[in-house]
Amino acid sequence: MSLLKINIESKSYGGLNVIDKLNLEIEKGEFVCVTGPSGCGKTTLLNIIAGLDLYYSGEVLYKNEPLAGCASNRLLIFQELGLFPWLTVQENIEFGLKFKAIAKAERVKIAAEYLDMVNLAKFKDSCIHELSGGMKQRVALARALVMDPEILLMDEPFSSLDAQTRDMLHGELQRIWKITKKTIIFVTHNVREAVCLGDRVLVLSMIPAHLKAGFFINLPRPRQIESDGVIDNVKLVMAELTSEIKKLYEREFNA
Amino acid sequence: MHKKTARQIIFYLALLALWQALIISKLWPGYIFPAPLKVAAAVIEGFRNQTFLIGIMVSFKRLLIGYGISIVFGGTLGMLLVKFKTLEQTLGNLILGLQTLPSICWFPLALIWFGLSEWAIIFVVIAGSLFSITMSTHSAFKNIPPIYIQVGKNMGARGIGLLWRVFIPAAIPSLLIGLRQSWSFAWRSLMAGELLFNCLGLGYLLSMGRELNDMSQVLAVMFLIMLISIFIDRLIFGKAESRIRLRYGL
Numbered sequence: 001m002s003l004l005k006i007n008i009e010s011k012s013y014g015g016l017n018v019i020d021k022l023n024l025e026i027e028k029g030e031f032v033c034v035t036g037p038s039g040c041g042k043t044t045l046l047n048i049i050a051g052l053d054l055y056y057s058g059e060v061l062y063k064n065e066p067l068a069g070c071a072s073n074r075l076l077i078f079q080e081l082g083l084f085p086w087l088t089v090q091e092n093i094e095f096g097l098k099f100k101a102i103a104k105a106e107r108v109k110i111a112a113e114y115l116d117m118v119n120l121a122k123f124k125d126s127c128i129h130e131l132s133g134g135m136k137q138r139v140a141l142a143r144a145l146v147m148d149p150e151i152l153l154m155d156e157p158f159s160s161l162d163a164q165t166r167d168m169l170h171g172e173l174q175r176i177w178k179i180t181k182k183t184i185i186f187v188t189h190n191v192r193e194a195v196c197l198g199d200r201v202l203v204l205s206m207i208p209a210h211l212k213a214g215f216f217i218n219l220p221r222p223r224q225i226e227s228d229g230v231i232d233n234v235k236l237v238m239a240e241l242t243s244e245i246k247k248l249y250e251r252e253f254n255a
Numbered sequence: 256m257h258k259k260t261a262r263q264i265i266f267y268l269a270l271l272a273l274w275q276a277l278i279i280s281k282l283w284p285g286y287i288f289p290a291p292l293k294v295a296a297a298v299i300e301g302f303r304n305q306t307f308l309i310g311i312m313v314s315f316k317r318l319l320i321g322y323g324i325s326i327v328f329g330g331t332l333g334m335l336l337v338k339f340k341t342l343e344q345t346l347g348n349l350i351l352g353l354q355t356l357p358s359i360c361w362f363p364l365a366l367i368w369f370g371l372s373e374w375a376i377i378f379v380v381i382a383g384s385l386f387s388i389t390m391s392t393h394s395a396f397k398n399i400p401p402i403y404i405q406v407g408k409n410m411g412a413r414g415i416g417l418l419w420r421v422f423i424p425a426a427i428p429s430l431l432i433g434l435r436q437s438w439s440f441a442w443r444s445l446m447a448g449e450l451l452f453n454c455l456g457l458g459y460l461l462s463m464g465r466e467l468n469d470m471s472q473v474l475a476v477m478f479l480i481m482l483i484s485i486f487i488d489r490l491i492f493g494k495a496e497s498r499i500r501l502r503y504g505l
Contacts, residue, residue, distance in 0.1 A: 052405065052409065070408055072410070081402075084421075084424070085504055086424040086425070086427065086502065098420070099412050125500060128504065143410075163419075171297075
Protein backbone atom coordinates (compact mmCIF):
# COMPACT_ATOMS: atom_id res chain seq x y z
CA MET A 1 0.00 0.00 0.00
CA SER A 2 1.34 3.41 -0.95
CA LEU A 3 1.58 6.05 1.74
CA LEU A 4 0.25 8.74 -0.57
CA LYS A 5 -1.93 8.26 -3.64
CA ILE A 6 -2.41 11.37 -5.72
CA ASN A 7 -5.08 11.48 -8.41
CA ILE A 8 -5.74 15.10 -9.22
CA GLU A 9 -8.18 15.47 -12.09
CA SER A 10 -7.72 19.20 -12.42
CA LYS A 11 -6.81 22.29 -10.47
CA SER A 12 -7.25 25.82 -11.71
CA TYR A 13 -6.63 29.34 -10.48
CA GLY A 14 -9.17 31.81 -11.83
CA GLY A 15 -9.64 30.11 -15.20
CA LEU A 16 -6.01 29.07 -15.61
CA ASN A 17 -5.70 25.30 -15.56
CA VAL A 18 -2.60 24.49 -13.52
CA ILE A 19 -2.83 20.74 -13.07
CA ASP A 20 -4.47 18.27 -15.43
CA LYS A 21 -4.65 14.56 -14.59
CA LEU A 22 -1.70 14.24 -12.31
CA ASN A 23 -1.45 10.71 -10.94
CA LEU A 24 1.31 9.41 -8.74
CA GLU A 25 1.98 7.22 -5.76
CA ILE A 26 4.58 7.71 -3.09
CA GLU A 27 5.88 4.98 -0.82
CA LYS A 28 6.67 5.30 2.85
CA GLY A 29 10.23 6.44 3.47
CA GLU A 30 10.81 7.47 -0.12
CA PHE A 31 12.78 10.59 -1.03
CA VAL A 32 10.99 11.99 -4.08
CA CYS A 33 12.24 15.03 -5.95
CA VAL A 34 9.84 16.90 -8.19
CA THR A 35 11.11 19.09 -10.98
CA GLY A 36 9.59 20.78 -14.01
CA PRO A 37 9.55 23.99 -16.01
CA SER A 38 8.93 27.16 -14.02
CA GLY A 39 5.35 27.95 -13.16
CA CYS A 40 4.26 24.36 -13.79
CA GLY A 41 2.36 23.90 -10.56
CA LYS A 42 4.98 22.25 -8.37
CA THR A 43 4.24 24.53 -5.43
CA THR A 44 0.52 24.03 -6.00
CA LEU A 45 1.04 20.29 -5.75
CA LEU A 46 2.85 20.70 -2.42
CA ASN A 47 0.13 22.99 -1.09
CA ILE A 48 -2.48 20.39 -1.98
CA ILE A 49 -0.56 17.60 -0.27
CA ALA A 50 0.00 19.83 2.79
CA GLY A 51 -3.73 20.46 2.96
CA LEU A 52 -3.34 24.22 2.53
CA ASP A 53 -5.18 24.13 -0.79
CA LEU A 54 -8.47 22.25 -0.75
CA TYR A 55 -9.99 23.42 -4.01
CA TYR A 56 -9.27 20.90 -6.74
CA SER A 57 -11.09 18.05 -8.36
CA GLY A 58 -9.87 14.54 -7.83
CA GLU A 59 -8.55 12.99 -4.67
CA VAL A 60 -5.42 12.67 -2.60
CA LEU A 61 -5.33 9.65 -0.32
CA TYR A 62 -3.04 9.51 2.70
CA LYS A 63 -2.95 5.96 4.06
CA ASN A 64 -6.06 5.34 1.96
CA GLU A 65 -7.94 8.20 3.65
CA PRO A 66 -8.83 11.40 1.79
CA LEU A 67 -7.04 14.54 3.06
CA ALA A 68 -8.93 17.07 5.14
CA GLY A 69 -6.87 20.21 5.70
CA CYS A 70 -3.53 20.62 7.42
CA ALA A 71 -2.23 18.03 9.81
CA SER A 72 1.07 17.65 11.58
CA ASN A 73 1.71 14.35 9.81
CA ARG A 74 2.38 16.32 6.60
CA LEU A 75 4.47 19.44 7.14
CA LEU A 76 5.55 21.95 4.54
CA ILE A 77 8.82 23.85 4.72
CA PHE A 78 8.11 26.98 2.76
CA GLN A 79 10.52 28.48 0.28
CA GLU A 80 10.74 31.66 2.39
CA LEU A 81 10.94 29.50 5.55
CA GLY A 82 8.92 31.96 7.66
CA LEU A 83 11.01 31.59 10.80
CA PHE A 84 9.56 33.79 13.54
CA PRO A 85 11.88 36.71 14.33
CA TRP A 86 10.25 37.28 17.74
CA LEU A 87 11.38 33.85 18.93
CA THR A 88 14.85 32.49 19.54
CA VAL A 89 16.13 29.47 17.62
CA GLN A 90 15.03 27.14 20.40
CA GLU A 91 11.60 28.78 20.73
CA ASN A 92 11.10 28.52 16.98
CA ILE A 93 11.81 24.82 17.13
CA GLU A 94 9.45 24.34 20.07
CA PHE A 95 6.69 26.33 18.37
CA GLY A 96 4.54 23.53 16.94
CA LEU A 97 4.81 21.41 20.09
CA LYS A 98 2.82 23.99 22.04
CA PHE A 99 -0.22 23.20 19.93
CA LYS A 100 0.21 19.53 20.66
CA ALA A 101 -0.19 20.37 24.37
CA ILE A 102 3.23 19.01 25.28
CA ALA A 103 4.58 20.17 28.65
CA LYS A 104 7.46 22.64 28.81
CA ALA A 105 10.06 20.17 30.13
CA GLU A 106 9.22 17.66 27.41
CA ARG A 107 9.32 20.40 24.74
CA VAL A 108 12.79 21.44 25.81
CA LYS A 109 13.94 17.83 25.69
CA ILE A 110 12.57 17.25 22.20
CA ALA A 111 13.95 20.57 20.95
CA ALA A 112 17.39 19.74 22.35
CA GLU A 113 17.42 16.43 20.49
CA TYR A 114 16.72 18.11 17.14
CA LEU A 115 19.01 21.06 17.86
CA ASP A 116 21.74 18.45 18.14
CA MET A 117 20.62 16.72 14.98
CA VAL A 118 20.94 19.90 12.92
CA ASN A 119 24.09 20.95 14.81
CA LEU A 120 22.68 24.18 16.18
CA ALA A 121 22.86 23.49 19.91
CA LYS A 122 25.35 26.34 20.33
CA PHE A 123 22.95 28.78 18.70
CA LYS A 124 19.80 27.84 20.58
CA ASP A 125 19.44 31.28 22.18
CA SER A 126 20.30 33.28 19.06
CA CYS A 127 17.87 35.54 17.26
CA ILE A 128 16.88 34.51 13.74
CA HIS A 129 18.48 37.50 12.03
CA GLU A 130 21.82 36.58 13.55
CA LEU A 131 21.94 33.29 11.62
CA SER A 132 23.41 32.56 8.20
CA GLY A 133 21.24 31.30 5.35
CA GLY A 134 22.27 27.71 5.87
CA MET A 135 21.58 27.87 9.61
CA LYS A 136 18.12 29.24 8.94
CA GLN A 137 17.42 26.27 6.69
CA ARG A 138 18.45 23.91 9.47
CA VAL A 139 16.23 25.71 11.99
CA ALA A 140 13.28 25.35 9.61
CA LEU A 141 14.09 21.67 9.17
CA ALA A 142 14.29 21.10 12.93
CA ARG A 143 11.10 23.06 13.51
CA ALA A 144 9.27 20.69 11.18
CA LEU A 145 11.00 17.52 12.43
CA VAL A 146 10.06 18.02 16.09
CA MET A 147 6.45 17.56 15.05
CA ASP A 148 7.39 14.06 13.92
CA PRO A 149 5.61 14.32 10.57
CA GLU A 150 5.27 11.27 8.36
CA ILE A 151 5.82 13.36 5.25
CA LEU A 152 8.11 16.35 4.90
CA LEU A 153 7.29 18.66 2.01
CA MET A 154 10.08 20.97 0.92
CA ASP A 155 9.52 23.78 -1.56
CA GLU A 156 12.80 24.78 -3.24
CA PRO A 157 14.38 25.17 0.16
CA PHE A 158 17.95 25.68 -0.97
CA SER A 159 17.39 27.83 -4.04
CA SER A 160 18.55 31.08 -2.47
CA LEU A 161 21.75 29.71 -0.98
CA ASP A 162 25.30 29.87 -2.24
CA ALA A 163 26.73 26.70 -3.80
CA GLN A 164 28.96 25.71 -0.88
CA THR A 165 26.21 26.02 1.70
CA ARG A 166 23.91 24.08 -0.59
CA ASP A 167 26.38 21.20 -0.99
CA MET A 168 26.78 21.06 2.77
CA LEU A 169 23.02 20.98 3.28
CA HIS A 170 22.62 18.22 0.68
CA GLY A 171 24.87 16.10 2.86
CA GLU A 172 23.02 17.12 6.04
CA LEU A 173 19.62 16.39 4.56
CA GLN A 174 20.65 12.92 3.36
CA ARG A 175 22.06 12.17 6.80
CA ILE A 176 18.94 13.38 8.60
CA TRP A 177 16.67 11.54 6.20
CA LYS A 178 18.59 8.34 6.92
CA ILE A 179 18.23 8.81 10.70
CA THR A 180 14.60 9.89 10.77
CA LYS A 181 13.31 7.70 7.91
CA LYS A 182 10.84 10.38 6.84
CA THR A 183 9.10 10.45 3.50
CA ILE A 184 10.34 13.56 1.73
CA ILE A 185 8.81 15.30 -1.26
CA PHE A 186 11.30 17.87 -2.42
CA VAL A 187 10.49 20.41 -5.13
CA THR A 188 13.42 21.94 -6.99
CA HIS A 189 14.37 23.59 -10.27
CA ASN A 190 17.83 22.20 -9.97
CA VAL A 191 18.05 18.82 -11.71
CA ARG A 192 21.46 18.05 -10.25
CA GLU A 193 20.10 18.65 -6.79
CA ALA A 194 17.11 16.42 -7.56
CA VAL A 195 19.30 13.55 -8.76
CA CYS A 196 21.72 13.98 -5.90
CA LEU A 197 18.98 13.74 -3.26
CA GLY A 198 16.14 11.64 -4.66
CA ASP A 199 15.34 7.95 -4.75
CA ARG A 200 13.06 9.00 -7.55
CA VAL A 201 12.99 12.12 -9.70
CA LEU A 202 9.69 13.17 -11.23
CA VAL A 203 9.48 15.54 -14.17
CA LEU A 204 6.27 17.48 -14.52
CA SER A 205 5.11 18.82 -17.86
CA MET A 206 4.52 22.52 -18.45
CA ILE A 207 1.10 23.70 -17.30
CA PRO A 208 -1.41 22.20 -17.06
CA ALA A 209 0.91 19.82 -15.25
CA HIS A 210 0.82 16.08 -15.54
CA LEU A 211 3.51 13.54 -14.86
CA LYS A 212 5.87 13.67 -17.82
CA ALA A 213 8.48 11.16 -16.67
CA GLY A 214 9.85 9.46 -13.59
CA PHE A 215 13.36 8.14 -12.94
CA PHE A 216 14.56 5.83 -10.21
CA ILE A 217 18.02 6.86 -9.11
CA ASN A 218 19.87 3.76 -7.99
CA LEU A 219 23.07 5.29 -6.70
CA PRO A 220 24.75 4.58 -3.38
CA ARG A 221 24.48 7.21 -0.65
CA PRO A 222 25.69 9.62 0.50
CA ARG A 223 25.94 11.08 -2.97
CA GLN A 224 28.09 13.97 -4.10
CA ILE A 225 26.59 16.39 -6.56
CA GLU A 226 29.68 16.25 -8.82
CA SER A 227 29.99 12.43 -8.91
CA ASP A 228 29.85 10.59 -12.26
CA GLY A 229 26.72 8.65 -11.35
CA VAL A 230 24.83 11.83 -10.58
CA ILE A 231 25.99 13.49 -13.79
CA ASP A 232 24.92 10.49 -15.94
CA ASN A 233 21.44 10.53 -14.44
CA VAL A 234 21.17 14.30 -14.77
CA LYS A 235 21.58 13.90 -18.54
CA LEU A 236 18.62 11.52 -18.69
CA VAL A 237 16.37 13.80 -16.65
CA MET A 238 17.50 16.91 -18.47
CA ALA A 239 16.54 15.38 -21.83
CA GLU A 240 12.92 15.09 -20.67
CA LEU A 241 12.87 18.46 -18.96
CA THR A 242 14.45 20.33 -21.85
CA SER A 243 11.79 19.18 -24.28
CA GLU A 244 9.13 20.57 -21.90
CA ILE A 245 10.96 23.83 -21.46
CA LYS A 246 11.25 24.16 -25.25
CA LYS A 247 7.52 23.63 -25.60
CA LEU A 248 6.90 26.24 -22.95
CA TYR A 249 9.03 28.81 -24.73
CA GLU A 250 7.43 28.07 -28.08
CA ARG A 251 4.02 28.60 -26.56
CA GLU A 252 5.05 31.83 -24.86
CA PHE A 253 6.66 33.22 -27.98
CA ASN A 254 3.72 32.29 -30.21
CA ALA A 255 1.15 33.64 -27.81
CA MET B 256 28.94 61.32 19.28
CA HIS B 257 31.21 63.46 21.45
CA LYS B 258 31.22 66.23 18.91
CA LYS B 259 27.46 66.11 18.60
CA THR B 260 26.95 66.53 22.35
CA ALA B 261 29.42 69.42 22.44
CA ARG B 262 27.59 71.18 19.61
CA GLN B 263 24.28 70.76 21.37
CA ILE B 264 25.62 72.15 24.64
CA ILE B 265 27.10 75.16 22.82
CA PHE B 266 23.80 75.73 20.98
CA TYR B 267 21.72 75.80 24.17
CA LEU B 268 24.23 77.96 26.01
CA ALA B 269 24.15 80.43 23.10
CA LEU B 270 20.37 80.43 23.19
CA LEU B 271 20.42 81.21 26.92
CA ALA B 272 22.99 83.96 26.35
CA LEU B 273 20.83 85.49 23.62
CA TRP B 274 17.82 85.35 25.91
CA GLN B 275 19.77 87.08 28.68
CA ALA B 276 21.09 89.69 26.22
CA LEU B 277 17.51 90.51 25.19
CA ILE B 278 16.61 90.95 28.86
CA ILE B 279 19.55 93.30 29.40
CA SER B 280 18.58 95.32 26.36
CA LYS B 281 15.18 95.94 28.06
CA LEU B 282 13.26 95.69 24.77
CA TRP B 283 10.19 94.29 26.59
CA PRO B 284 9.01 94.66 30.17
CA GLY B 285 9.68 91.73 32.54
CA TYR B 286 6.02 90.64 32.87
CA ILE B 287 5.93 89.96 29.12
CA PHE B 288 9.40 88.56 28.71
CA PRO B 289 10.90 87.24 31.95
CA ALA B 290 14.58 86.55 32.54
CA PRO B 291 15.89 82.95 32.34
CA LEU B 292 16.74 82.98 36.04
CA LYS B 293 13.20 84.00 36.92
CA VAL B 294 11.80 81.11 34.90
CA ALA B 295 14.26 78.77 36.57
CA ALA B 296 13.14 80.11 39.94
CA ALA B 297 9.50 79.46 38.97
CA VAL B 298 10.37 75.85 38.07
CA ILE B 299 12.10 75.36 41.41
CA GLU B 300 9.26 77.02 43.29
CA GLY B 301 6.71 74.88 41.46
CA PHE B 302 8.46 71.71 42.56
CA ARG B 303 9.12 73.04 46.07
CA ASN B 304 5.49 73.87 46.85
CA GLN B 305 4.41 70.64 45.12
CA THR B 306 2.00 72.26 42.65
CA PHE B 307 3.95 70.75 39.77
CA LEU B 308 3.97 67.31 41.31
CA ILE B 309 0.22 67.42 41.97
CA GLY B 310 -0.33 68.73 38.44
CA ILE B 311 1.69 65.90 36.95
CA MET B 312 -0.11 63.30 39.01
CA VAL B 313 -3.58 64.58 38.18
CA SER B 314 -2.77 64.86 34.49
CA PHE B 315 -1.22 61.41 34.36
CA LYS B 316 -4.16 59.83 36.08
CA ARG B 317 -6.49 61.23 33.43
CA LEU B 318 -4.09 60.30 30.67
CA LEU B 319 -3.59 56.72 31.81
CA ILE B 320 -7.30 56.10 32.24
CA GLY B 321 -8.15 57.63 28.85
CA TYR B 322 -5.25 56.12 26.95
CA GLY B 323 -5.80 52.74 28.64
CA ILE B 324 -9.45 52.69 27.59
CA SER B 325 -8.40 53.67 24.06
CA ILE B 326 -5.90 50.82 23.88
CA VAL B 327 -8.36 48.20 25.08
CA PHE B 328 -11.32 49.27 22.96
CA GLY B 329 -9.44 50.76 20.02
CA GLY B 330 -7.22 47.69 19.78
CA THR B 331 -10.16 45.30 19.94
CA LEU B 332 -12.06 47.33 17.38
CA GLY B 333 -9.03 47.36 15.07
CA MET B 334 -8.78 43.57 15.25
CA LEU B 335 -12.50 43.20 14.58
CA LEU B 336 -12.12 45.36 11.47
CA VAL B 337 -9.47 42.95 10.21
CA LYS B 338 -11.64 39.94 10.96
CA PHE B 339 -14.91 41.18 9.46
CA LYS B 340 -14.81 42.63 5.97
CA THR B 341 -18.27 44.23 6.21
CA LEU B 342 -17.32 46.01 9.40
CA GLU B 343 -14.13 47.24 7.74
CA GLN B 344 -16.04 48.71 4.80
CA THR B 345 -18.68 50.42 6.95
CA LEU B 346 -17.48 51.26 10.45
CA GLY B 347 -13.86 51.39 9.27
CA ASN B 348 -14.78 54.11 6.85
CA LEU B 349 -16.58 56.13 9.52
CA ILE B 350 -13.64 55.81 11.92
CA LEU B 351 -11.28 57.02 9.24
CA GLY B 352 -13.47 60.14 9.03
CA LEU B 353 -13.75 60.59 12.78
CA GLN B 354 -10.00 60.32 13.13
CA THR B 355 -9.55 63.49 11.10
CA LEU B 356 -11.66 65.48 13.58
CA PRO B 357 -9.42 67.50 15.95
CA SER B 358 -10.04 66.00 19.38
CA ILE B 359 -10.86 69.28 21.08
CA CYS B 360 -13.96 69.50 18.84
CA TRP B 361 -15.38 66.77 21.08
CA PHE B 362 -15.14 69.04 24.11
CA PRO B 363 -18.55 70.77 23.83
CA LEU B 364 -20.19 67.37 23.39
CA ALA B 365 -18.27 66.00 26.36
CA LEU B 366 -19.41 68.91 28.53
CA ILE B 367 -23.06 68.34 27.63
CA TRP B 368 -22.83 64.61 28.26
CA PHE B 369 -20.62 64.56 31.35
CA GLY B 370 -20.84 68.12 32.71
CA LEU B 371 -17.77 69.76 34.19
CA SER B 372 -16.26 66.52 35.45
CA GLU B 373 -13.18 64.35 35.22
CA TRP B 374 -14.98 62.21 32.67
CA ALA B 375 -15.40 65.14 30.29
CA ILE B 376 -11.60 65.45 30.04
CA ILE B 377 -11.03 61.70 29.93
CA PHE B 378 -13.61 61.53 27.15
CA VAL B 379 -11.65 64.06 25.10
CA VAL B 380 -8.47 62.03 25.64
CA ILE B 381 -10.28 58.90 24.47
CA ALA B 382 -11.78 60.70 21.47
CA GLY B 383 -8.32 61.93 20.56
CA SER B 384 -6.58 58.57 20.67
CA LEU B 385 -9.04 55.71 20.24
CA PHE B 386 -9.58 56.06 16.49
CA SER B 387 -5.90 56.39 15.87
CA ILE B 388 -5.27 53.18 17.80
CA THR B 389 -8.06 51.45 15.88
CA MET B 390 -6.64 52.40 12.50
CA SER B 391 -3.04 51.62 13.40
CA THR B 392 -3.99 48.23 14.88
CA HIS B 393 -5.98 47.52 11.74
CA SER B 394 -3.09 48.28 9.43
CA ALA B 395 -0.55 46.52 11.68
CA PHE B 396 -2.53 43.28 11.41
CA LYS B 397 -3.24 43.72 7.72
CA ASN B 398 0.44 44.09 6.91
CA ILE B 399 1.64 40.92 8.62
CA PRO B 400 3.63 38.90 6.07
CA PRO B 401 1.26 36.06 5.04
CA ILE B 402 4.06 33.52 5.36
CA TYR B 403 3.92 33.70 9.18
CA ILE B 404 0.22 32.92 9.17
CA GLN B 405 0.67 30.03 6.74
CA VAL B 406 3.47 28.58 8.84
CA GLY B 407 1.41 28.98 12.00
CA LYS B 408 -1.55 27.15 10.46
CA ASN B 409 0.69 24.47 8.99
CA MET B 410 2.16 23.89 12.45
CA GLY B 411 -1.28 23.43 13.95
CA ALA B 412 -2.05 26.89 15.38
CA ARG B 413 -5.74 27.75 15.33
CA GLY B 414 -8.03 30.47 16.74
CA ILE B 415 -6.75 32.07 19.93
CA GLY B 416 -3.42 30.22 19.70
CA LEU B 417 -2.86 31.63 16.22
CA LEU B 418 -3.83 35.13 17.37
CA TRP B 419 -1.66 35.04 20.48
CA ARG B 420 1.40 33.25 19.14
CA VAL B 421 1.52 34.49 15.55
CA PHE B 422 -0.69 37.49 14.73
CA ILE B 423 0.12 39.64 17.77
CA PRO B 424 3.90 39.06 17.90
CA ALA B 425 4.13 39.51 14.13
CA ALA B 426 2.30 42.83 14.40
CA ILE B 427 4.23 44.19 17.40
CA PRO B 428 6.72 46.43 15.58
CA SER B 429 3.91 48.26 13.74
CA LEU B 430 1.63 48.20 16.78
CA LEU B 431 4.29 50.00 18.76
CA ILE B 432 4.58 52.75 16.15
CA GLY B 433 0.81 53.18 16.34
CA LEU B 434 0.87 53.31 20.14
CA ARG B 435 3.56 55.97 20.10
CA GLN B 436 1.57 58.14 17.73
CA SER B 437 -1.72 57.71 19.61
CA TRP B 438 0.09 58.52 22.83
CA SER B 439 1.02 61.89 21.45
CA PHE B 440 -2.59 62.43 20.31
CA ALA B 441 -3.84 61.54 23.80
CA TRP B 442 -1.31 63.85 25.42
CA ARG B 443 -2.21 66.80 23.19
CA SER B 444 -5.93 66.23 23.72
CA LEU B 445 -5.39 66.18 27.46
CA MET B 446 -3.51 69.50 27.46
CA ALA B 447 -6.19 71.14 25.32
CA GLY B 448 -8.94 69.74 27.54
CA GLU B 449 -7.26 70.86 30.76
CA LEU B 450 -6.72 74.38 29.44
CA LEU B 451 -10.43 74.70 28.80
CA PHE B 452 -11.68 72.84 31.84
CA ASN B 453 -9.56 74.43 34.58
CA CYS B 454 -9.49 71.81 37.28
CA LEU B 455 -6.02 70.85 38.40
CA GLY B 456 -3.55 69.19 36.06
CA LEU B 457 -0.74 70.68 33.99
CA GLY B 458 -3.04 72.52 31.57
CA TYR B 459 -4.66 74.16 34.55
CA LEU B 460 -1.30 75.37 35.89
CA LEU B 461 -0.66 76.92 32.50
CA SER B 462 -3.97 78.69 32.41
CA MET B 463 -3.54 79.85 36.01
CA GLY B 464 -0.24 81.42 35.08
CA ARG B 465 -2.07 83.43 32.46
CA GLU B 466 -4.80 84.52 34.87
CA LEU B 467 -2.21 85.71 37.39
CA ASN B 468 -0.30 87.38 34.59
CA ASP B 469 2.70 85.37 35.76
CA MET B 470 4.73 84.85 32.60
CA SER B 471 7.50 83.06 34.52
CA GLN B 472 5.04 80.38 35.60
CA VAL B 473 3.62 80.06 32.07
CA LEU B 474 7.07 79.46 30.65
CA ALA B 475 8.02 77.18 33.54
CA VAL B 476 4.96 74.98 32.99
CA MET B 477 5.52 74.93 29.22
CA PHE B 478 9.07 73.82 29.87
CA LEU B 479 7.83 71.10 32.21
CA ILE B 480 5.25 69.84 29.67
CA MET B 481 7.89 69.71 26.98
CA LEU B 482 10.26 67.75 29.22
CA ILE B 483 7.54 65.22 30.00
CA SER B 484 6.71 64.83 26.27
CA ILE B 485 10.34 64.23 25.43
CA PHE B 486 10.79 61.81 28.32
CA ILE B 487 7.83 59.65 27.36
CA ASP B 488 8.38 59.77 23.62
CA ARG B 489 12.13 59.30 23.47
CA LEU B 490 12.90 57.35 26.58
CA ILE B 491 9.91 55.08 26.86
CA PHE B 492 8.60 54.62 23.33
CA GLY B 493 11.91 55.27 21.59
CA LYS B 494 13.77 52.73 23.75
CA ALA B 495 11.05 50.11 23.38
CA GLU B 496 11.02 50.60 19.63
CA SER B 497 14.75 50.26 19.19
CA ARG B 498 14.79 47.19 21.41
CA ILE B 499 12.04 45.56 19.35
CA ARG B 500 13.73 46.48 16.09
CA LEU B 501 16.93 44.89 17.30
CA ARG B 502 15.14 41.73 18.32
CA TYR B 503 13.25 41.46 15.03
CA GLY B 504 16.34 42.27 13.01
CA LEU B 505 14.69 45.25 11.29
